[in-house]
Amino acid sequence: MVQYSYFPGCNLKTNAKGFEETAIAVSKKLNVELVEIPNWNCCGTVHTMTSDNIMKRIAPVRVLSRSKKHIETLEESPNQVVTLCSMCNSTLKIVSKEVSDNQDTLDKINYQLEDDELTYENDIEVKHFLEILRDSVGYEGISKKVVKPLKGLKVSPYYGCMLLHPEEAKIDDEEMPDVLESLVESLGAELVMSPLFKYCCGSYHIVDQENIVSSQVEKIVEAATRRGANALVVACPLCSYNIDQQQKAMAKESAGFKPIPIFYFTQLMALAMGEPVKINHFKEHFINPEPLLKELGLIGRKKTK
Amino acid sequence: MKIGVYICECGSNIAGTVDTEKVAQSAEPLPKVAVSRVYRYACSEPGQNLITQDIEELGLDRVIVAACSPSMHEPTFRALLREKGLNPYLLEMVNIREQCSWVHSDKDQATDKAISLLTSAILRNTLMKPLTPKKVGVINKALVIGGGIAGIQSALDLAEVGYQTYLVEKTPSIGGKMAQLDKTFPTLDCSACILSPKMVDVGRHPNITLLANSEVIEVDGYVGNFNVKIRKKATYVDPVKCTLCDECVPVCPVIVHDEYNADLSPRRAIYIPFPQAVPATYIIDEEACLGIDPLICAKCRDVCGPDAIDFDMKPEIIEEEFGAIIVATGYEPYPIENIGEYGYGTIHNVISGLEFERIISASGPTDGVVRRPSDGKVPKTVVFIHCAGSRDPAKHLPYCSKVCCMYSTKHALQYRHLVHDGTAVNFYIDIRTAGKDFEEFYQRAAEEDGVIYIKGKVSELIEDGDQVLVRGVNTLTSETVEMHADLVVLATGLIPSEGTRQIAKMLKLPVDSTGFIREAHPKLKPVDTVISGVFLAGTASGPKDIPETVSHASGAASRASTILAQKELEIEATIANVNEILCRGCGMCVDSCPYSAIELVAKNSFGHTIKVASVNEALCKGCGTCSATCLNGAINHLGYTDSQILAQIQALGGK
Numbered sequence: 001m002v003q004y005s006y007f008p009g010c011n012l013k014t015n016a017k018g019f020e021e022t023a024i025a026v027s028k029k030l031n032v033e034l035v036e037i038p039n040w041n042c043c044g045t046v047h048t049m050t051s052d053n054i055m056k057r058i059a060p061v062r063v064l065s066r067s068k069k070h071i072e073t074l075e076e077s078p079n080q081v082v083t084l085c086s087m088c089n090s091t092l093k094i095v096s097k098e099v100s101d102n103q104d105t106l107d108k109i110n111y112q113l114e115d116d117e118l119t120y121e122n123d124i125e126v127k128h129f130l131e132i133l134r135d136s137v138g139y140e141g142i143s144k145k146v147v148k149p150l151k152g153l154k155v156s157p158y159y160g161c162m163l164l165h166p167e168e169a170k171i172d173d174e175e176m177p178d179v180l181e182s183l184v185e186s187l188g189a190e191l192v193m194s195p196l197f198k199y200c201c202g203s204y205h206i207v208d209q210e211n212i213v214s215s216q217v218e219k220i221v222e223a224a225t226r227r228g229a230n231a232l233v234v235a236c237p238l239c240s241y242n243i244d245q246q247q248k249a250m251a252k253e254s255a256g257f258k259p260i261p262i263f264y265f266t267q268l269m270a271l272a273m274g275e276p277v278k279i280n281h282f283k284e285h286f287i288n289p290e291p292l293l294k295e296l297g298l299i300g301r302k303k304t305k
Numbered sequence: 306m307k308i309g310v311y312i313c314e315c316g317s318n319i320a321g322t323v324d325t326e327k328v329a330q331s332a333e334p335l336p337k338v339a340v341s342r343v344y345r346y347a348c349s350e351p352g353q354n355l356i357t358q359d360i361e362e363l364g365l366d367r368v369i370v371a372a373c374s375p376s377m378h379e380p381t382f383r384a385l386l387r388e389k390g391l392n393p394y395l396l397e398m399v400n401i402r403e404q405c406s407w408v409h410s411d412k413d414q415a416t417d418k419a420i421s422l423l424t425s426a427i428l429r430n431t432l433m434k435p436l437t438p439k440k441v442g443v444i445n446k447a448l449v450i451g452g453g454i455a456g457i458q459s460a461l462d463l464a465e466v467g468y469q470t471y472l473v474e475k476t477p478s479i480g481g482k483m484a485q486l487d488k489t490f491p492t493l494d495c496s497a498c499i500l501s502p503k504m505v506d507v508g509r510h511p512n513i514t515l516l517a518n519s520e521v522i523e524v525d526g527y528v529g530n531f532n533v534k535i536r537k538k539a540t541y542v543d544p545v546k547c548t549l550c551d552e553c554v555p556v557c558p559v560i561v562h563d564e565y566n567a568d569l570s571p572r573r574a575i576y577i578p579f580p581q582a583v584p585a586t587y588i589i590d591e592e593a594c595l596g597i598d599p600l601i602c603a604k605c606r607d608v609c610g611p612d613a614i615d616f617d618m619k620p621e622i623i624e625e626e627f628g629a630i631i632v633a634t635g636y637e638p639y640p641i642e643n644i645g646e647y648g649y650g651t652i653h654n655v656i657s658g659l660e661f662e663r664i665i666s667a668s669g670p671t672d673g674v675v676r677r678p679s680d681g682k683v684p685k686t687v688v689f690i691h692c693a694g695s696r697d698p699a700k701h702l703p704y705c706s707k708v709c710c711m712y713s714t715k716h717a718l719q720y721r722h723l724v725h726d727g728t729a730v731n732f733y734i735d736i737r738t739a740g741k742d743f744e745e746f747y748q749r750a751a752e753e754d755g756v757i758y759i760k761g762k763v764s765e766l767i768e769d770g771d772q773v774l775v776r777g778v779n780t781l782t783s784e785t786v787e788m789h790a791d792l793v794v795l796a797t798g799l800i801p802s803e804g805t806r807q808i809a810k811m812l813k814l815p816v817d818s819t820g821f822i823r824e825a826h827p828k829l830k831p832v833d834t835v836i837s838g839v840f841l842a843g844t845a846s847g848p849k850d851i852p853e854t855v856s857h858a859s860g861a862a863s864r865a866s867t868i869l870a871q872k873e874l875e876i877e878a879t880i881a882n883v884n885e886i887l888c889r890g891c892g893m894c895v896d897s898c899p900y901s902a903i904e905l906v907a908k909n910s911f912g913h914t915i916k917v918a919s920v921n922e923a924l925c926k927g928c929g930t931c932s933a934t935c936l937n938g939a940i941n942h943l944g945y946t947d948s949q950i951l952a953q954i955q956a957l958g959g960k
Contacts, residue, residue: 175644193651195767
């Protein structure tokens, strides 16, 4: 069992419990253990990206140095910190690149970290769980563990922005990615390609200008359903929240709008690998995927609620 | 031995940073130096007269000029020595400009350096021996590789002068990319109409041997004496017997994409590339045909009246000798499927410029009616995207391909002429119209023919129903633009063709960072390559439009004539020389030689056969790699012998 130092971030503990629990469950099946960093803090998120103030880099660098300490206590652990949230992944990657290019910045941050008895030495790599699945586990290894191929599920991958941008944080080709596509196929689901695979979900406008988000979501969902998709797969808790929640609101407003459920990629893996349904926390979804899954015979008729 | 030393001031170029008087004085006490002078411009006529006068009056037999790089004026002063009856190889140039005054600012230190350089040159000069350049004969035949407009023009020019010229073309017909174009900018001439007379001339010219469907596979030798192997593939149709009756085509059961129509229409396995093809004959596509050996179908042979089809035809290897080679291997369009955001290859109605060229062509797959490939409808809105994959150093081509602004403008204008109620929108970064009448052509499109120009890049293309959603920006109004188009045409840039890359490798021609073949000098030798006797024509050396290609090709023909017109050529005397007594035949020099100029030959030595290195004097460029490699010190570089270089080092380290 390879143990990875795992950084959850805020969403995985609140809005996206199903994402985290399924990820931990399927990783064990794949001989990869995600071990949570003890005592982690916020990745730094938007503050890091919107300002070049060094103070805003302290949080992510602290995460990296704590992860390094954590790795020393793990078994067979590569020098990598793994994230699930694409925002955390992007923030940590950008900052790790920035401090490795600029020793002066790192020195200043390390000075601030002295109180925590921490110091960071540019000696750790940030990886998204999708990268581990693609590069270390391999799709073949994943399909070998599939016990219940997701037949009938027509899944359209939706990347959003953070998985593919900016250059220093991208996990795949920004124009022609195939990591989610290959994963979906290795789980036995049908792949539906949508041209709006990285069309902005509306992001933080959800806080103040919901109409922007709803118009974006409408286009994203429409592009996928018109091509025959009956589900979306994502890797970002914010994309998931925006699309899921807005669909429910739109369905209420217009009877013609047909919402489709949205899955984290690890939820699809858990379903295909026969994990218990309850770890998906489907009840917390705005659009409950269970009716569709039942219709397709992918979850039993046994009571799951 | 009497040495004359001349220090050039080159105006203030040298004198500004180097104390030339002091340098001249430093040479006076050195052995064998008869005179040491400073002059303002040594290369000027009075400067040269000064040296001539000293040779006559003081009886100088060696001359040292401390001035600029030898690549500038060595030939000038060598000629002077030759004129006065001295051996030109007893001249020594000391570069105190590019390698001293131009790169330093401290006058004292620069002067010291100039003195060291001069002293070392004088000590070396005393050890120099007169050298005599060898002469080689010249084969008065030319080879032109590539049968596009560049190759056609070069071959015709050389043939007109009277030289036997071989034109080798890889595809079944000459004509190249120009034959695929419908019209040419800025005059809107019919491309095929102005090209086909030249193609016919090539086919008929008594001095031209046209080898279509053939490839150069090996090139050996040197300027004036290239040995070339050409593989002529089998066409399986006898061009003499073939009457172009077309009976064979309908019976052929194989259907493949037609390259001439940019794969937009079908053709059979037996076909003629296009109606005006030269050589005018049908051929069988070996790869597409159901089977030639063993013969599987043969329906075409059964219907062929004149018995022109011969399945037993075999490829031939032709070996010929040539005095000069012109590389006219051309370009190919940038593979736009690399541009993910434009979806070429996944969105049906996104096509390349060359595909649009065929679609608007009167002889094209839609018979001159503008129809889009997805459903054959006439598009009412066409968006042309300039710089698709060009001027994008981060991801695609860093350079400007020069012709795309104009061909997109031409496409938009032609579209407006064919579809009067249609809308043509061009997205551009900058409009580059640097050519005769180009700006007027662009003005005409924008002002008279109603073509819309939007300054800005398209960020992505999205399939939306049967239309394409174009998302971009107008940088003049700072607004995002979203519009639907029925057809999107990508103006792709030019990259070196596969043939250009292959030939560059085969001939060991250096290429630019962009892969195009590098000219010997970008300004003053635009058709020469670093290999003497090999010249460039057309887009093999970089993007060009048709008039520029034609003049480039004529230039190459004219440069090639300067070699072909000689009976013999003088070759450089400063080359490698093997001491056969010291050579032990290990062959390390053979491996180290970048020009394949050395080989091991058997030699009889007191009844034993031994191997010794032998230098091909015509191939040797005098780079010195072999003499540095030889463990036994058996190879000396004439003009730069070990003893001369050691004397130089001694002088430089002497202080």
